[in-house]
Amino acid sequence: MLDDDLTIILTAGLVATAAGLLGPFLVLRRVALMSDAVSHAVLPGIVLVYLLLGTRAPLPVIAGAALFAIICVLAIEALRSTGLVKSDAAIALVFPALFALGVLGVTRYASGVHLDLDSTIYGEIAFAPFRTLAIGELEIARSIVLLGAVALCNLALVTLLWKEYKATTFDPEFSRTIGIPPALLSRLLLIAVAITAVTAFESVGAILVVTMLIVPAAAAYLLTNRLWAMVVVTVAVGWVSALGGHAAATALDASIAGAMGLVAAICFALALVASPSHGLLARAVQRRRRQREIQAALGTVAR
Amino acid sequence: MGWLIDLVPLDYSDAVVVLGAMLLGITAGAVGVLAVLRQRSLVGDALAHAALPGVCIAFIATGAKDATSLLAGAAIAGLVGALLMVGIERTGRIRPDAAIGVVLSSFFSLGIVLLTYIASTDNSNQAGLEKYLFGQAAGLLERDLAVMAGLAIVALTLVAIGFRALKTTLFDPAFAGAVGLPVRLLEIAMTALLVVAIVIGLRMVGAILMVAMLVAPAVAARQLAGRLALVIPLAAVIGAAVGVSGALLASRAEIPTGPVIVLVAVSVVIVCVLIAPRRGVLWRARRLARDRRRILAEGVLVDLETAIHAGPPLTAAELALASARPARALRRALRDLDRAGMLRRDGERLYLSQPGAAAAHAVLERRDLWAAWLEHGSRLGVPDAREPDPTDLRASLGDEYADRLHALARAAER
Numbered sequence: 218m219l220d221d222d223l224t225i226i227l228t229a230g231l232v233a234t235a236a237g238l239l240g241p242f243l244v245l246r247r248v249a250l251m252s253d254a255v256s257h258a259v260l261p262g263i264v265l266v267y268l269l270l271g272t273r274a275p276l277p278v279i280a281g282a283a284l285f286a287i288i289c290v291l292a293i294e295a296l297r298s299t300g301l302v303k304s305d306a307a308i309a310l311v312f313p314a315l316f317a318l319g320v321l322g323v324t325r326y327a328s329g330v331h332l333d334l335d336s337t338i339y340g341e342i343a344f345a346p347f348r349t350l351a352i353g354e355l356e357i358a359r360s361i362v363l364l365g366a367v368a369l370c371n372l373a374l375v376t377l378l379w380k381e382y383k384a385t386t387f388d389p390e391f392s393r394t395i396g397i398p399p400a401l402l403s404r405l406l407l408i409a410v411a412i413t414a415v416t417a418f419e420s421v422g423a424i425l426v427v428t429m430l431i432v433p434a435a436a437a438y439l440l441t442n443r444l445w446a447m448v449v450v451t452v453a454v455g456w457v458s459a460l461g462g463h464a465a466a467t468a469l470d471a472s473i474a475g476a477m478g479l480v481a482a483i484c485f486a487l488a489l490v491a492s493p494s495h496g497l498l499a500r501a502v503q504r505r506r507r508q509r510e511i512q513a514a515l516g517t518v519a520r
Numbered sequence: 521m522g523w524l525i526d527l528v529p530l531d532y533s534d535a536v537v538v539l540g541a542m543l544l545g546i547t548a549g550a551v552g553v554l555a556v557l558r559q560r561s562l563v564g565d566a567l568a569h570a571a572l573p574g575v576c577i578a579f580i581a582t583g584a585k586d587a588t589s590l591l592a593g594a595a596i597a598g599l600v601g602a603l604l605m606v607g608i609e610r611t612g613r614i615r616p617d618a619a620i621g622v623v624l625s626s627f628f629s630l631g632i633v634l635l636t637y638i639a640s641t642d643n644s645n646q647a648g649l650e651k652y653l654f655g656q657a658a659g660l661l662e663r664d665l666a667v668m669a670g671l672a673i674v675a676l677t678l679v680a681i682g683f684r685a686l687k688t689t690l691f692d693p694a695f696a697g698a699v700g701l702p703v704r705l706l707e708i709a710m711t712a713l714l715v716v717a718i719v720i721g722l723r724m725v726g727a728i729l730m731v732a733m734l735v736a737p738a739v740a741a742r743q744l745a746g747r748l749a750l751v752i753p754l755a756a757v758i759g760a761a762v763g764v765s766g767a768l769l770a771s772r773a774e775i776p777t778g779p780v781i782v783l784v785a786v787s788v789v790i791v792c793v794l795i796a797p798r799r800g801v802l803w804r805a806r807r808l809a810r811d812r813r814r815i816l817a818e819g820v821l822v823d824l825e826t827a828i829h830a831g832p833p834l835t836a837a838e839l840a841l842a843s844a845r846p847a848r849a850l851r852r853a854l855r856d857l858d859r860a861g862m863l864r865r866d867g868e869r870l871y872l873s874q875p876g877a878a879a880a881h882a883v884l885e886r887r888d889l890w891a892a893w894l895e896h897g898s899r900l901g902v903p904d905a906r907e908p909d910p911t912d913l914r915a916s917l918g919d920e921y922a923d924r925l926h927a928l929a930r931a932a933e934r
Contacts (some may be wrong), residue, residue: 250621310732310786320778403926431625
């Protein structure tokens with residue numbers, strides 16, 4: 218039996234780990250907003266499960282949501298791979314369409330039933346300690362078990378296919394010539410994102426997942442030029458946000474997910490300003506130095 | 521706006537919704553092009569989230585759910601968020617999608633924290649604040665139409681006045697800066713236009729419809745036209761058409777308007793992506809298949825021509841053996857040649873007819889010319905630096921150069 222605060226921090230940390238393993242690849246492939254698209258696109262899955270099975274129990278709902286999350290990412294990938302639509306536009310076309318399908322389903326067949334995203338799939342991290350599973354003698358929060366499993370799967374995916382993902386992320390043409398299929402790997406990555414997102418929505422709510430998939434990775438991208446370092450820094454920033462956000466939320470009596478998101482945003486802002494290689498300060502100093510060098514060079518020529 | 525509503529042969533409330541959808545389609549279509557071409561399609565989605573802290577702060581400041589102040593708060597927060605996006609991108613390292621994502625999640629997180637703060641102050645007015653901003657297309661009022669019409673006129677006028685400057689800034693900001701255009705100012709103006717259009721759209725029709733209406737007409741128009749001067753008006757027209765047809769369909773079937781418009785818009789995009797002339801997936805596939813078929817037939821024609829010079833005319837089976845082509849492909853090529861009247865048959869044996877022989881010679885001449893171009897083209901000194909068209913070299917080089925190429929090739933053979 219874990220302490221409540223510890224459960225919340227551990228849940229958020231596991232979200233940070235699971236998302237942090239995938240986030241860098243999303244940011245590098247310029248599809249960072251995939252997570253936000255998935256958060257809307259799961260609605261028809263929930264509606265479909267309700268219409269077919271008449272239930273709002275968590276497991277079938279997660280399965281239905283995951284199905285449509287996967288449909289969403291694959292549709293985006295298919296639209297993008299025609300080469301006619303940029304990835305951001307593809308995202309902005311697919312998720313409204315799926316969400317609209319879900320809304321139509323609700324109003325046409327399930328009106329009167331309370332079926333919206335907030336109540337069915339989007340959990341609240343503050344409630345994580347109260348939903349527990351018994352494993353043998355041990356009673357443990359369900360979110361920790363689920364998210365731990367997802368984080369392990371992501372770790373396995375990223376470590377086993379590390380070389381392949383590195384090649385396809387930075388140079389898809391090159392990886393095709395050496396026999397690594399970029400489209401297949403891209404689809405696999407996006408499916409992992411979809412499953413991670415759906416599992417985490419149920420435990421901690423949508424906005425924290427979207428934040429953890431984008432903001433730490435963007436901050437890490439400002440701090441390092443090496444892929445492995447970027448992944449490590451991303452996970453670290455995620456954990457810092459989890460710990461700092463929980464502390465801030467307790468101190469201010471504010472929303473935990475919101476506070477964690479804000480701490481992540483502060484980390485990003487710090488990186489943007491103070492990163493030694495890509496930060497605003499470092500670049501201003503560099504610009505000043507170059508200006509002085511050029512002036513000195515011009516001065517010697519003039520004399 | 522009364523006369524306009526009377527023009528639509530529908531009952532009053534449906535007419536208002538149809539007109540509103542049309543006006544929104546025009547504005548969103550036109551300004552959406554500016555967002556889509558800069559890979560900021562999701563800016564509508566981001567601003568829908570970024571407006572939340574603005575609404576909260578306006579509520580905290582005024583203590584009441586007053587429509588004007590909440591909308592102003594949303595617009596200011598949206599503008600701050602959009603400028604932050606531009607600022608983050610300008611630092612160079614972070615790409616538009618990540619910048620949008622960062623702004624979206626940080627602003628929304630701030631909004632959630634502010635919401636919990638408001639909840640703790642026990643103001644009984646606060647219920648539904650997070651949903652306040654988002655309207656529904658079916659709930660449009662006549663008053664909204666006037667706002668939307670004004671917005672459409674302002675947006676179209678601004679785009680038309682600043683067209684050249686906007687175009688240059690969109691496609692080549694560095695060049696625009698070098699020729700003295702106020703790039704930053706233009707970027708801020710474009711962003712502000714987007715923000716105003718989005719915030720008003722959000723309040724009237726909701727977030728999801730706004731995201732789709734910004735992107736779908738622009739993407740569809742881009743498939744159909746290759747020039748910005750055509751893409752923008754086309755996007756406005758597609759937006760209006762999608763809005764009207766979606767609203768009509770929804771009122772006929774008695775289902776919610778917003779989702780139907782979204783689905784109609786996305787279907788239009790899918791159709792355009794599939795069959796747009798010269799770009800569409802199916803269009804390109806058909807052209808590829810036709811080219812393959814033509815090249816196969818030409819190859820078989822040349823095989824027959826060379827075989828006739830080498831010995832007795834071949835049968836189809838012998839041709840298959842000699843040319844090492846798959847039997848099905850060969851049968852198909854022979855059928856095509858037959859249909860074009862290029863073959864003559866004498867029992868089993870295949871001869872070339874008069875036009876067939878002429879076509880075979882033309883193909884061989886083309887191949888020779890191309891080989892000569894690859895080997896001796898550099899010595900020709902063609903004044904035009906562009907690569908000539910390999911499918912019809914003689915037409916793109918001109919007869920004079922083609923004859924000189926042949927002469928060069930013959931000289932080299934000797």
